[in-house]
Amino acid sequence: VDLGPLVAARPAIAAAAAAAAEADALVRGIPDRGLVAPLATAVQEVRGPVGDAARLLSGAEEAVTLLPPMLGADGPRDYLLLVLNPAELRKGGGIVASVAVLHADAGRVELQEYVASQALAGPGRSGATLGADEVAVHGPLLGSIMQNATMTPDFPRAAEIAVELWRDADGRPVDGVLAVEPAALAHLLEATGPVTTPDGTVLDADGVVRALLHDSYARYPDPDDADAFFGDAAAAVFDRLLTGPADATRLGGALGAAVAERRVAVWSAHEAEQEVLAASPAGGAFFGAGAAHDAGVFLDDGTGTKLGYFLETDVRITCQEAASDGGSARATVAVVLTSTVPADPSVLPPYMRFYGAPELSDGVVTTNLTVYGPVGGGVADLRRGAAALGAARAEEAGRQAAVVPVVLAPGESVTVEAAVDLPPGQTALGAWRTPGLDGVGLVPAERC
Structure with missing residues (x-):
């Protein structure tokens, strides 16, 4: 560049x-x-x-x-690249499937060392340091291994955790973190054209998500082999992005679409740069000032499978009560979760439907739903139809949070409604959400 x-x-x-x-x-x-x-x-x-x-x-x-500075105009930079897998959901999009280092120097960018994220775990690793409010909402698994760095919906915090885990695994110092998921790679392939992985698989914009999150598990039943393919595929796309011909206008549009859908996020270890990023769409700062008026609807896989590939999510906001003078408005945030797992789950690759627990091979999808209120507001109650749901409740970064598990049999659909109180004087409510494979990361605001 x-x-x-x-x-x-x-x-x-x-x-x-x-x-x-x-x-x-x-x-x-x-x-x-x-x-x-x-x-x-x-x-x-x-x-x-x-x-x-x-x-x-x-x-x-x-x-x-x-x-210019982030691409090495003032000296070499190294960035941690996290490739996410939304077939196993985390609040920030998906588990961290693989990790690589991007090296930038005077505008020249190259993809260097790559490791499967599970290779960064093991005896003697201490994990990341968590605050009491984080443990109260997410439990101790946040920060325990690299795969779980994205259990927080706030990307700056996820990046800090990833850097701490990387250092714990004796990784070299980095200047920032970049996260990307397969649906974002699909946008990039629209601009670059198809790429071929080392094993001969051709990836194009229409087929890359299925190839990475479904077909790879049938082709590579060994999890280590599937992780290696996942990393090779991401490397092939980035190699084409960095070295191959691509129309600049189409490439800019593809990157813009991926950022708008919250499928790409960037964090910088340099304070002045991070201040700008945190306020931008690419910063993914749910706990930042720019998202303070929004609710949050986030999903974590509860089974350890890859059945999130078959989970459809719809989030709708409606005004429940209009704000009166000096009072607070209340909105209903309806979350519709639908399983499209085949009626006979045995047709799926084994690694997709269970992980070390064959009793879970019946295709049941368990998803932990976390609803955050806006800063200064709250989450009043959660219901499934007329039945009130018992939720684990805590507070994080000035937000009330409620967590409930949702269990879906193949083909089942469940609607959970959360009553969300707006802070005094706020008259509209939007929401951040886990993008998944069927949606985008933002829900437009509804006025009360």
């Missing part, structure tokens, strides 16, 4: 971003009431384009500010 044009463009882009932000604030500050119809219509029409321009230029300013 030629970093010179990025460095040269920064002053002009920064000035344009500041001007667009000022214009956006001015337009949004025009009151709707009291305007005659033609003026009111004109104001509404101009808000969209001005707001879009402000967001676009803000993102461009972040890029020209962060990319």
Whole structure:
């Protein structure tokens, strides 16, 4: 990557971003009431384009500010690359299936050492240090092994845990962490075209998710072999991304789509860079200020299988009670979980349907559902139909959290409704959610 044009463009882009932000604030500050119809219509029409321009230029300013140093303009950088597997869900997307090191120096990027994440566990490893509030919500498994670093929905915290586990395994120091999942690789393959793995498998945008999260377990019944294939496939995609021809516009669009769906996240060990990242969509900071008004709906696999490939999730928000003067509004967050496991689970590869426990081979999917309220709000109760659900309750990062297990037989669908209280004065509620394979990581806000 030629970093010179990025460095040269920064002053002009920064000035344009500041001007667009000022214009956006001015337009949004025009009151709707009291305007005659033609003026009111004109104001509404101009808000969209001005707001879009402000967001676009803000993102461009972040890029020209962060990319040069992060790609080694001021000296070599090393990053931990976490490839996630959402067939076994964690709140942040999926277990950490494999780990690699990305090395950047003066704009040149290469993929270096790769290890399966399970190879980083073993005797003598202490695990990551957790806070009491983290243990109360997630239990001690968070941070116990690299696969579980993403049990927290907050990517900056997941990255810190991953770095601590990497160091515990005698890994070299890193300057940051990048996480990506197979659905994001599908977006990238739309821009780069198909790639071929070392074993001859052709991966394209339409088939990469199935190839990695389903077919690989039939081809490689040994878990170590499946993990190796998973890592080789991710390396092949990144090699094509870094060295192969790709249309810059399509590649930018693919990366933008992956970030918007919360399938790519970045953390920097450099404080000034992380301050910018934490406030951006790529930062994944659920416990940051930018997500303080949102609820959270996150999933963790409870069986140790790969049946999350067959789990469909839908999250809907409706206003339950309108806010009164000085009072609080309440919304209902409905979470619909549906299993599409075949009626005869024996047709599935054994490693998908059980892991060291054959009694679980009946295709039952157990998922731990965690609902967070917004900061200053709360989670009042959880119900399945008319029945109240007993939930484990705790508080983390100023948010109330409630955790319930959901058990699904093949083909079964369950709806859990959570009553979420908004803090005083807040009149709309959106949500962050585990993206999974069938959705995106954000639920649009509903106004109460």
